[in-house]
Amino acid sequence: MNITTSSRMRRAREATGTGAVVALVSLAAVGCLSAWTSAGYAGSPAKIDVREAQVLLPVIPGRDTNAYFRIANTGGAPDRLLSVTSSAASAAELTVHRMNQENGAYRESSGSVEIPAEGEVEMSPHGSAVTLRSDPSWRSGGRVTFILEFERSGTITVEADVRPVALGSAR
Known part of the structure; x- marks a missing residue:
């Protein structure tokens, strides 16, 4: 060879x-x-549905308050709520309820909220919320438009019911 x-x-x-x-x-x-x-x-992307939305009417008009959303994801991939805005409110920020060592409650910026695949997030006074400055013109029974921006699902516009702060008015 x-x-x-x-x-x-x-x-x-x-x-x-x-x-x-x-x-x-x-x-x-x-x-x-x-x-x-x-x-x-x-082939199963996130599929977001905002099922309930409410914003609390503060006792003193124009003060900070919270908005709560019940967000369901019926898709097979997780998503993330990145921001919430409203032309009828200012300084909207995603926050989470915290307790300090003296048992004092406060809200801390969370930056975003994870929405699990085939799961649900129910914002509440004791969990995630949107903290914002209310508009003095808000009245109980009114509605406020919010735009929720998600990482994968884009933007979703929802109408939130304005409710007075009272026992049982927020989840």
Whole structure:
């Protein structure tokens, strides 16, 4: 056997080995994607529905208050509420209820709110909320328009009922 034939055989063996590795990696990728799809995760984006919305009428008009939303995600992927705005209110901020060592309650900026796949978040005075400056013109029974911006689902516009602060008025 001459050098050229030996060299060709070596290259053929190397090419066959490389081809086998590529084929095995491709089969593994297809297998993983098939498992992902059969588990119901592929092609199932987040699907957000805001089912309830309310904003509390502060005792002193024009003061800070909270808005609460019940947000359901019937999709197969999680989503994240990034911000809430309203032309009828200012300084809206996503917050979470906290307690200090002296049992004093306060609200802390949360930056965002995770909405789990096939799950629900119910904002409340003891959990997540939107803290905002109210408009002095708000009246009990009125409605305020809010725009909720989600990471995956984009923006959703909702009408919140204005309710007086009273026992049982917020979840």
